[in-house]
Structures are given as structure tokens and as C-alpha cells.
Amino acid sequence: MLVMTLMYSLLAIIIFVCKSIFLRNKKQTLISLSILLLEILLIFIFVYFLLPSRNLLSLLLGNAIFGGIFLILNLFIGNFDDDIRRGKLWVNKSFSIGLSVVMITLLIAVGGELHSILSVKPTYNSISVKKVSSKQAPTFKRGETPVALAPKTVLNRVRKAVSDLPNSQYYKIAGTVQAQYIHGKAVYIVPVEYQGFFAMMKAKNIPGYFMIDATSQNATPKFIKKPYKYTTSAYFKRDAERQLYRNNPQWLKLGDGGAQLEIDNNGNPYWVETVYKSEFLSHRINYKKLRVIVMDAVTGKTKTYKLSNLPKFVDEGITSDVAAEINSNYGSYKHGFWNRFLGKTDMEEPTNNGPEDGVTSIFNENGTISYFTDFTNPNTKSDSALGYSMINARTGELTYYKANGIMDSSGAKSNANQNYKAQQWTANMPILYNVDGRPTWIMTILDKTHAIRGYYYLDAEDQSIYGTGSSPISALDDFRQALVNSGAKASNTPNSNLKQITGTVDRVAIVSNKNKVMFTLKDSQVVYTIDTDDFAKANLLRSGDNISFKANVVNGQSIGNVTKFTNHNLK
Structure with missing residues (x-):
């Protein structure tokens, strides 16, 4: 701390030495020394409690400020009284030299600050970026992909x-x-x-x-x-x-x-x-x-x-605030400083909807952690996303996923909040995953006390397709059923295909509050779901009925409503 105090006091000390050499006035030197010691004490307090930057540019700016204060204090306390009364202040060598040094230091500091602000392209180029297609985005896997607490x-x-x-x-x-x-x-x-x-x-x-x-x-x-x-x-x-x-x-x-x-x-x-x-x-x-x-x-x-x-x-x-800074620089400075305010070409703005400095920590299946955020267009008021990033929290590498035709996290939260307007619950931690090949916003619903009230899965391409549930798994199942109901095309889902199935019903459960019937077939562990809004006769399904239907199955799990359902026992 003492070294930093001396570094921030250096210019004031130089001015004092020059003044003492030129004036050779013991009384004025003692007064000036008292001022210097008082200022050094104040600088020590400043350094100790605020921990200022040790960057050379910061030191120059600090020295210019503290050196200028030292000159002004000398003036007001009367070290230059004789010169002031005679109108010859600028002839005083000590003051002239001190003022010159302060101004030169200030100009260098201001020039460096301007250079730092205006010359940002090297900072942008230093970001380690990997660009991939949105089709390569993380896929949400039932029972495998962690859904973290808010x-x-x-x-x-x-x-x-x-x-x-x-x-x-x-x-x-x-x-x-x-x-x-x-x-x-x-x-x-x-x-x-x-x-x-x-x-x-x-x-x-x-x-x-x-x-x-x-x-x-x-x-x-x-x-x-x-x-x-x-x-x-x-x-x-x-x-x-x-x-x-x-x-x-x-x-x-x-x-x-x-x-x-x-x-x-x-x-x-x-x-x-x-x-x-x-x-x-x-x-x-x-x-x-x-x-x-x-x-x-x-x-x-x-x-x-x-x-x-x-x-x-x-x-x-890489701490969360640093990740947020990387996202900001990546989205803003591709074409330099002025583009941010003038043309705004290729500008992307982080939505900052994450709970940690605007980003969200993601627990990856491979045991690593990434920071998620999405980017929107600052030139429009639309809620469309241009893309989203995952920053590796150990390496700092930014993986950017280009998006087309999907809503951003602000729009997703607004959509979810509308569904819970009566309860006054709110959506938190929006994260984008591929669910059955569809870009999907996954959100946690919290009440005013921040207690979990459920989960909300929203199709990022079609806000009319969503699923809710009290747990991540139940919300996923509900979303997959809504996805099949809508006729939306699912793609790039691993181990997924639409099957024509015929069999005998083993067990049946009617979920009346969800307008659904769940059932299994004999010699099968797959749980299928029928939406009774589409097939009213499904309410009459009984064990032993012979049925045929189509269903999209992933890894032995039904991922949506049964389609083209026929109960051969009903005439």
C-alpha cells in the first residue's frame, strides 16, 4: 500500500522539490511540505480503501489530479501571495514548471484514455470464438441434462x-x-x-x-x-x-x-x-x-x-462478470468503436437476462460449466434473437450459435409471465436448448418469495407451442405433447422416429386435469400419451383393448401425443 501511495503521490513530490529549489524560502517550504504530507495521507486512505488500478494510464491520470490539487492548495494557502499581488504569477518558475508537468501528464493520460476507448478492435480480436450452426446447439436429453435451481x-x-x-x-x-x-x-x-x-x-x-x-x-x-x-x-x-x-x-x-x-x-x-x-x-x-x-x-x-x-x-x-464483459465486447466491437453509435453494422446486444451479472451458469453433462446469454438486435424493438453464446468458464472460449427466426429471452420471459399473470409468478433463468430438434426456451417459474412454482418450455420459433409442469421432466413431456399436437416438424433428434404401433393395452391412467390418457402395451415399458381433446374416445380406453396408433419414440420414451389412434374394440 505504501508503494502505491508513493506512486500516486509522485508528481506532487516532484512539484514540491522543484518549488523548494527555485524559491529557497524556508517558511514557504515548510508550508508546502505540510500540504504535501497531508495530501500523501489522503492518497494513502484513497489507495487503502478503494484499491485503485496500478495500470500506468491510471497512475498518470491520478498523478495529474493529485498534482493539480497540490498546486491549487499552495495557491489558496498563500505560497504565491507576493506573485499574485504583483500580477506576476506566471513568472514564478516553480508554479510554471509544476503547471507544465501537470498539463503534460494530464494530456498523456487523456490521450491514453481516448486511445483505449476508440481502439477496441484488438480487444475484439483477442476473444477466442468458435462459431457453429444452431443445429449443433446443446440438445436437451430427458433425465441427463441438468436443470439447475434458480x-x-x-x-x-x-x-x-x-x-x-x-x-x-x-x-x-x-x-x-x-x-x-x-x-x-x-x-x-x-x-x-x-x-x-x-x-x-x-x-x-x-x-x-x-x-x-x-x-x-x-x-x-x-x-x-x-x-x-x-x-x-x-x-x-x-x-x-x-x-x-x-x-x-x-x-x-x-x-x-x-x-x-x-x-x-x-x-x-x-x-x-x-x-x-x-x-x-x-x-x-x-x-x-x-x-x-x-x-x-x-x-x-x-x-x-x-x-x-x-x-x-x-x-x-473466468468469473461471471468477466464473461458478461466478453459478451458485450463481442457483440459491440466487431467493426470498431464508432460503428457502435453510427452504422451499427453487425451489432449484437446481450439481453443480460441471466441471474449472475446478466449470464446464466450452465452445468454441462461433461462436468464443465458454461455461461449462457443470448443476443438481440439493438437497432429494432423486436424480440428476435440473433444468436446466443456459451462461454467455457475454465478456458474463456466463446462458442457462438447463430439463430434465425427465434424469439430472444426477453420475449420468452414475457410470454411465460403472461401465462402466470393472475398468480403474479415470473419466469427466471431462460436457457435455450434443442428439444427434439426445436430451439426451446426452458425457464423456471418463481413466486414472489422465489419459491419454485413450476417449469415452462417454450418453442422459440412458435410461441403458441409450450409445455408446463411441476418438474423439469413433466414440463418436458407436456411440451413434447404440444409439439406433436401442433404438427411442428422435429429434426435432428437422436434415436427418434415416428412408428406405426399395434398392440394390446396393459395399463391405463386417465389424467383428467390435463385432458390426457396414459397407457402401456403388453410386453412394453414405453408410456404413451393420448390427448383426449384430439381423441375423445380415448377416455373409454380399457386394459385388454386392441389398438393401433402412431407415436414418436425417443430412447424408449414417448415424446408426444399419439397420432392416428384407433381402438379396434370400439365399433
């Missing part, structure tokens, strides 16, 4: 469990969740924070963290007792951000968010932060050269890693 729901459940904490009056639950795989299981980690400064002084440390199954609809949070010292809600030397800042002077924090808490396979907590080195006299970022700092939350020891060499337990070396 972070709002997780936080609501964890806050209700805060009484599990020892001396719970000293703590509160953080407002963020961390997606992770631990021992191959998808979980959310929720940090515990101090209530305030005095709570920190009494508590001494954080007692542990909460963990909850990320994909179980009825999951309850579990408190993991693993005391640690460093946290983002602490003060002074226990502040995790300050510890990261102090021990890694050559690296700059990337993004506006804080460090994220990740847990290794032994349950030990670590703080993870994405960092970068800026170019000379510029704030420009090279995304190909990012690093990740991992800090032991117990000891405070830090280590810096390349993205290609991260510890296995770190699932999100």
Missing part, C-alpha cells in the same frame, strides 16, 4: 437456514451463488459474510459456507463447517480483495465484480479472481493472456495460473 431460490432457502450458523447474529448470507462440480456432483456454494465491522471483530473468522444440490428440485442447503479468515466482507488485512491486490502488484483485476469462492474436493475454500496485464498506456485487454489468481481463504497465500493450467477444482476461472 439462484434466487437457492439464496432464499439458504437465508432460511442461517440459524444453523454458530453465533448467527454476526453473519449474513452473501447475495451471490457459485456454481461448481464437487466429486462430480453439480452444486451451488453460497458464502457467509460478516454483518459489519464490529461483528467481524467479535466473530474473528467465517465459520464456513453453505452447499446445496444444484439440480434437485427439493434440495435443502447444508452448512459446511470450514472456518476461514479471508473474505470479501471483511475489513483491513482480512479483506480478501485487499489481500489479492497487495500480493499481486503486476496483475490488474478484470471486471466489476468481486472474487468468487470455490471449494476443492477436500472442502477447503479458495477465492478466485480473473486478472490481466494491460498494454502500455492503455486499458485495452488481451483476452488471450488472462490469468487467474487462486487464494487460500484460510492462509491468504496466493498463486497465479494460466487458464490452460488451472487447478482441477476451479470450475470458473
Whole structure:
């Protein structure tokens, strides 16, 4: 902190030395020294609490500001009184030199800032991008693709469990969740924070963290007792951000968010932060050269890693706020800075409908985590999506899926909200998957208390096709039935085909509130569904009836309503 204080005070110190040499007035030198020491104290407070950037451009701008303040304070306190009265202020060599140095420093800093803002194409080019067809987008597989709990729901459940904490009056639950795989299981980690400064002084440390199954609809949070010292809600030397800042002077924090808490396979907590080195006299970022700092939350020891060499337990070396920044730069700067405001050619704007800095953490089937968001056209007010991205949370690679003729997540949420207007429930966490070859928005429905009320699957090409259910599986089945009802064409669904089937009914169940009849055939485990709105006589179906029908079957599961149904026992 002392080194950074001196770096931000350097210009003021130079001005003081020059003034002392030229004036050779002991009284004025002492006054000026007092002003300098006071300013250095204020700069130290500024550095200690705000942790300003160590980028050269930031240092120049800071020196210009603090150097200018030093000159002005000298003027007002009277160091140049004689010159002012004689109208010869600009003849004073010390002031002239000081003003010149401040102006030159300011011009360099402003020039660098403008260069950083206007010259953004290199930043765009540094993003690792893989473009693929929307037909290659992730396919939603029944019973295999994880559907995660909404972070709002997780936080609501964890806050209700805060009484599990020892001396719970000293703590509160953080407002963020961390997606992770631990021992191959998808979980959310929720940090515990101090209530305030005095709570920190009494508590001494954080007692542990909460963990909850990320994909179980009825999951309850579990408190993991693993005391640690460093946290983002602490003060002074226990502040995790300050510890990261102090021990890694050559690296700059990337993004506006804080460090994220990740847990290794032994349950030990670590703080993870994405960092970068800026170019000379510029704030420009090279995304190909990012690093990740991992800090032991117990000891405070830090280590810096390349993205290609991260510890296995770190699932999100790229933090969610950094992912949001990558999406923004990718959508905005393909043709440079001015295109964003003038022609807007090929501009794409992230919808920022995700719960974590505008993105959504996706648990992939292969044990990795990606950040999802979709892009819309900023030039129109339509709710059509231009495409969507998945950013690998370990490598930072952005996979972009080009979309045509589908609604964006804002339109999908609006559609779902209309269906639950009377209940005042809302759609959250919109994620786009291929379901039976159709681009489909999958959303979680929450009430005002953030409790789960159901799931909503919406065809992204036709908003009249949707399915609902109390669980992801029941909503999927309902959607598939609606898809077949509509006559919409399903494509690229693995192991799927429309079959002509004849057999004898074994078991029958009438689902009256859904206007459906479910049945199985003898010597078959497949559960078929008939929509009684289409086939009213299906209500008369009985065990032993001989029937023939067509149904689309995937991996031994009926994925939609039976079509062309005939009951040969009914005349």
C-alpha cells in the first residue's frame, strides 16, 4: 500500500522539490511540505480503501489530479501571495514548471484514455470464438441434462437456514451463488459474510459456507463447517480483495465484480479472481493472456495460473462478470468503436437476462460449466434473437450459435409471465436448448418469495407451442405433447422416429386435469400419451383393448401425443 501511495503521490513530490529549489524560502517550504504530507495521507486512505488500478494510464491520470490539487492548495494557502499581488504569477518558475508537468501528464493520460476507448478492435480480436450452426446447439436429453435451481431460490432457502450458523447474529448470507462440480456432483456454494465491522471483530473468522444440490428440485442447503479468515466482507488485512491486490502488484483485476469462492474436493475454500496485464498506456485487454489468481481463504497465500493450467477444482476461472464483459465486447466491437453509435453494422446486444451479472451458469453433462446469454438486435424493438453464446468458464472460449427466426429471452420471459399473470409468478433463468430438434426456451417459474412454482418450455420459433409442469421432466413431456399436437416438424433428434404401433393395452391412467390418457402395451415399458381433446374416445380406453396408433419414440420414451389412434374394440 505504501508503494502505491508513493506512486500516486509522485508528481506532487516532484512539484514540491522543484518549488523548494527555485524559491529557497524556508517558511514557504515548510508550508508546502505540510500540504504535501497531508495530501500523501489522503492518497494513502484513497489507495487503502478503494484499491485503485496500478495500470500506468491510471497512475498518470491520478498523478495529474493529485498534482493539480497540490498546486491549487499552495495557491489558496498563500505560497504565491507576493506573485499574485504583483500580477506576476506566471513568472514564478516553480508554479510554471509544476503547471507544465501537470498539463503534460494530464494530456498523456487523456490521450491514453481516448486511445483505449476508440481502439477496441484488438480487444475484439483477442476473444477466442468458435462459431457453429444452431443445429449443433446443446440438445436437451430427458433425465441427463441438468436443470439447475434458480439462484434466487437457492439464496432464499439458504437465508432460511442461517440459524444453523454458530453465533448467527454476526453473519449474513452473501447475495451471490457459485456454481461448481464437487466429486462430480453439480452444486451451488453460497458464502457467509460478516454483518459489519464490529461483528467481524467479535466473530474473528467465517465459520464456513453453505452447499446445496444444484439440480434437485427439493434440495435443502447444508452448512459446511470450514472456518476461514479471508473474505470479501471483511475489513483491513482480512479483506480478501485487499489481500489479492497487495500480493499481486503486476496483475490488474478484470471486471466489476468481486472474487468468487470455490471449494476443492477436500472442502477447503479458495477465492478466485480473473486478472490481466494491460498494454502500455492503455486499458485495452488481451483476452488471450488472462490469468487467474487462486487464494487460500484460510492462509491468504496466493498463486497465479494460466487458464490452460488451472487447478482441477476451479470450475470458473473466468468469473461471471468477466464473461458478461466478453459478451458485450463481442457483440459491440466487431467493426470498431464508432460503428457502435453510427452504422451499427453487425451489432449484437446481450439481453443480460441471466441471474449472475446478466449470464446464466450452465452445468454441462461433461462436468464443465458454461455461461449462457443470448443476443438481440439493438437497432429494432423486436424480440428476435440473433444468436446466443456459451462461454467455457475454465478456458474463456466463446462458442457462438447463430439463430434465425427465434424469439430472444426477453420475449420468452414475457410470454411465460403472461401465462402466470393472475398468480403474479415470473419466469427466471431462460436457457435455450434443442428439444427434439426445436430451439426451446426452458425457464423456471418463481413466486414472489422465489419459491419454485413450476417449469415452462417454450418453442422459440412458435410461441403458441409450450409445455408446463411441476418438474423439469413433466414440463418436458407436456411440451413434447404440444409439439406433436401442433404438427411442428422435429429434426435432428437422436434415436427418434415416428412408428406405426399395434398392440394390446396393459395399463391405463386417465389424467383428467390435463385432458390426457396414459397407457402401456403388453410386453412394453414405453408410456404413451393420448390427448383426449384430439381423441375423445380415448377416455373409454380399457386394459385388454386392441389398438393401433402412431407415436414418436425417443430412447424408449414417448415424446408426444399419439397420432392416428384407433381402438379396434370400439365399433
